[in-house]
Amino acid sequence: MVSREERAWAAGFFDAEGSASAFAGRHSMRAEVSASQASRTGVPEELRRFQAALGGLGAIYGPFRGSLYYWKSARYEVVFDTAIELWPWLSQPKRDQMLRTLENGMGGSTRKRRAFDRSPLVEVSHDRREELAWAGGFFSGEGSIALFSDSRTRRDYRYGSLYVTQATADGTTPVTLLRLSGALFGLGRVRGPFTRHDPWSKLPQYRWSIRSREGVQAALAAMWPWLGSRVRRKAEETLRTINGQTRRYAERDGRGRWSTHADLRAGPASSNLALSAARRWPSGPAARPGQSSGRSTRPVGTFG
Numbered sequence: 001m002v003s004r005e006e007r008a009w010a011a012g013f014f015d016a017e018g019s020a021s022a023f024a025g026r027h028s029m030r031a032e033v034s035a036s037q038a039s040r041t042g043v044p045e046e047l048r049r050f051q052a053a054l055g056g057l058g059a060i061y062g063p064f065r066g067s068l069y070y071w072k073s074a075r076y077e078v079v080f081d082t083a084i085e086l087w088p089w090l091s092q093p094k095r096d097q098m099l100r101t102l103e104n105g106m107g108g109s110t111r112k113r114r115a116f117d118r119s120p121l122v123e124v125s126h127d128r129r130e131e132l133a134w135a136g137g138f139f140s141g142e143g144s145i146a147l148f149s150d151s152r153t154r155r156d157y158r159y160g161s162l163y164v165t166q167a168t169a170d171g172t173t174p175v176t177l178l179r180l181s182g183a184l185f186g187l188g189r190v191r192g193p194f195t196r197h198d199p200w201s202k203l204p205q206y207r208w209s210i211r212s213r214e215g216v217q218a219a220l221a222a223m224w225p226w227l228g229s230r231v232r233r234k235a236e237e238t239l240r241t242i243n244g245q246t247r248r249y250a251e252r253d254g255r256g257r258w259s260t261h262a263d264l265r266a267g268p269a270s271s272n273l274a275l276s277a278a279r280r281w282p283s284g285p286a287a288r289p290g291q292s293s294g295r296s297t298r299p300v301g302t303f304g
């Protein structure tokens with residue numbers, strides 16, 4: 001039997017990468033549900049895990065364009081069962097999308113109407129662990145882990161960052177980003193809107209991000225039990241990098257020039273902080289807001 005936490009993870013992943021739509025088929029209206037993920041090493045583990053969380057519903061197709069895989073189904077009963085399984089943890093935009101798909105894809109089919117009326121979509125309360133599982137699924141689908149350098153300090157010094165970017169058609173802050181921050185004890189900040197300078201999207205963009213070392217470690221620790229091996233490997237690599245350095249800070253001298261100094265008050269932090277905090281769950285890490293340090297940074301390596 002699939003646990004509630006695993007279905008909460010699947011709902012978070014669907015909030016990030018899933019889609020539901022209705023379209024005109026050859027003889028009647030059709031409903032379709034799908035989720036996508038890219039991988040150059042075979043079927044992404046996230047899609048296999050998502051399918052397993054739904055009890056084996058749907059099928060996985062790909063690769064397309066070399067690295068893109070899809071989990072999908074155009075069977076009305078599967079679309080409806082997917083909605084039932086994920087409903088208690090889905091965010092409101094995906095709930096609205098699911099309802100529109102089910103209603104528009106029904107057409108005049110008596111069989112589909114009976115399927116839709118078979119079980120009501122009901123609210124179910126969920127606890128903090130389920131909300132963290134949702135956050136782990138959402139970050140697994142849409143999140144990125146990056147290393148940045150600071151032009152005011154040594155260029156070989158790296159700062160860690162977690163971020164998730166989403167777009168909205170109406171220009172309002174995405175509820176999923178606000179929910180992610182709330183699930184992670186208020187860690188991170190949501191900024192926007194801004195415009196991307198590439199052909200992927202012209203919609204207003206918003207970004208949730210954490211750039212402080214303590215915030216990055218605390219957020220990863222909170223989500224750790226629900227992160228997959230691919231994300232964990234990148235997280236461990238990033239933590240080893242940022243914690244294997246002596247902390248440095250920059251300040252201006254009397255002539256207004258920048259100079260850098262080692263922060264001798266706090267030596268290299270333990271690279272096992274996030275991992276040890278995760279093992280202490282459910283007591284969990286002490287949440288500290290991951291506020292931006294105000295540094296002017298440039299990315300030197302990303303995952304996501």
